[in-house]
Amino acid sequence: MKTRFxxxxxxxxxxxxxxxxxxxxQPFVLASVSDGDLKTGVSSARNALVAAGFEIAxxxxxxxxxxxxxxxxxxxxxAAAASERGGYAAGQRISVTERDGKTEVAFINxxxxxxxxxxxxxLQPVLDLLGxxxxxxxxxxxxxxxxxxxxxxxxxxxxxxxxxxxxxLASFPSHAAAIAAVENGLARExxxxxxxxxxxxxGKDQVVYGVGMKxxxxxxxxxxxxxxxxxxxxxxxxxxxxxxxxxxILVDGGDxxxxxxxxxxxVHFPDLSMMGAHGFTxxxxxxxxxxxxLENLVKAE
Numbered sequence: 006m007k008t009r010f011x012x013x014x015x016x017x018x019x020x021x022x023x024x025x026x027x028x029x030x031q032p033f034v035l036a037s038v039s040d041g042d043l044k045t046g047v048s049s050a051r052n053a054l055v056a057a058g059f060e061i062a063x064x065x066x067x068x069x070x071x072x073x074x075x076x077x078x079x080x081x082x083x084a085a086a087a088s089e090r091g092g093y094a095a096g097q098r099i100s101v102t103e104r105d106g107k108t109e110v111a112f113i114n115x116x117x118x119x120x121x122x123x124x125x126x127x128l129q130p131v132l133d134l135l136g137x138x139x140x141x142x143x144x145x146x147x148x149x150x151x152x153x154x155x156x157x158x159x160x161x162x163x164x165x166x167x168x169x170x171x172x173x174l175a176s177f178p179s180h181a182a183a184i185a186a187v188e189n190g191l192a193r194e195x196x197x198x199x200x201x202x203x204x205x206x207x208g209k210d211q212v213v214y215g216v217g218m219k220x221x222x223x224x225x226x227x228x229x230x231x232x233x234x235x236x237x238x239x240x241x242x243x244x245x246x247x248x249x250x251x252x253x254i255l256v257d258g259g260d261x262x263x264x265x266x267x268x269x270x271x272v273h274f275p276d277l278s279m280m281g282a283h284g285f286t287x288x289x290x291x292x293x294x295x296x297x298x299l300e301n302l303v304k305a306e
Contacts, residue, residue: 030117030156032146032273034132035244036099036110036139043103047072050101050110050139057138062096063202063251065217067232071102071247075202075215078134084119084126085206085213090171092213092255093264094122095204097131099139102245110139113248120156121272123168145244147275161271161285168272171262172296174254175303180210183256183303187214190302197227198302201251210258215251218298229294238287239274249273254299263299266292 039046051061051074059076066072075096085091099112112135115128135141151159160167177183191200191214201215220227220234228234232250240246249270254263270288271277278284 027152029150029152030114030120030147031144031151032114032117032275033244033246033248034112034114034135034144035142036112036135037142039108039110040106041108043070043072043101043108046101046103046108046110047074050074050099053138054099057134059097059138062204063200063215065199065201065251067217067219067250068102068236068247070104071100071245073201073248073250074099074101075251077204078131080128080131080134081115082204082207084124084128084131085204085211086208088123088125090168090255090257091122091124091126092204092206092209092211092257093253094118094124094128095206095213096202096215096253097135098248098250100245100248102247104245109245111244111246111248112139114144117151117156120153121159121168123157146246146273149275151275156272159272159275160268161275162279165271166265166268168264168268170265170268171255172265172299174261174263174296174300176261177259180256180258183259183261184212186303187254187256187261190304191216195221196298197221197230198298210256212256214254214256216254216299216302217251218295225290226294226297229288229291230298235270235288235291238283239270239277241283246274252295252299254302261303263296266295 054076059078062077063075081095085095102109115131119128199217201217204213218230218232220231
């Protein structure tokens with residue numbers, strides 16, 4: 006009898022493990038669609054987040070009809086601190102987009118980020134809290150079966166970067182020097198890069214910055230990194246995906262890095278084809294231009 010019971014328990018555990026392995030995730034979550042305008046939607050989302058214990062780290066308007074709020078929480082900071090390069094996940098991106106007389110609120114799926122960014126923590130409580138706070142209508146953004154295993158080793162195709170192949174932007178003799186270089190660069194006027202937020206990871210010499218990218222001229226290298234241009238290629242159907250931005254820079258000790266765009270864009274938009282009007286080839290120059298812009302950011306004037 007004991008043997009049969011043990012066998013049954015093991016079978017149930019194996020079945021549950023198999024089901025978990027087959028679970029798929031999508032990069033974006035639609036929280037709500039309402040008749041309110043953009044200003045009202047932003048105010049409502051901010052107030053709800055603060056009331057739920059989130060801290061507003063930053064906010065900006067990458068598109069005329071969209072605002073992105075970046076919030077953090079003790080749960081997110083703890084998860085970031087528990088992982089080697091967890092700072093990338095410390096900022097929860099929430100978008101408010103007005104179009105066709107409706108206002109959409111959406112956010113990046115914390116579980117998708119958990120697996121794609123290889124976190125040593127469970128972000129289900131963060132997803133639950135966001136759902137209770139803002140709503141959780143449906144997930145979207147990937148028709149492909151993005152399992153935890155696939156996300157953990159994700160690259161768009163052979164030869165393209167993974168999570169652990171970042172752009173190494175610069176190295177400095179100290180954490181303080183690295184911080185100063187990034188902040189001095191973001192304070193420069195007249196270039197496409199701007200500071201959206203800063204989040205310090207508790208217990209570590211690690212800081213993540215959110216960077217806005219808006220062309221200030223018609224120069225090709227600026228257009229290549231411009232948020233409006235990039236979204237015109239990749240965000241062409243379904244609910245808004247502007248919560249892809251802002252872009253992160255991670256200061257880890259004296260090292261400054263950023264996720265390579267060939268990984269970051271691809272993992273947020275896994276359904277995009279390589280060719281066609283909305284394919285990655287339309288952004289062929291953007292990864293290099295992004296890397297160059299971020300490297301120039303931390304160079305001394």
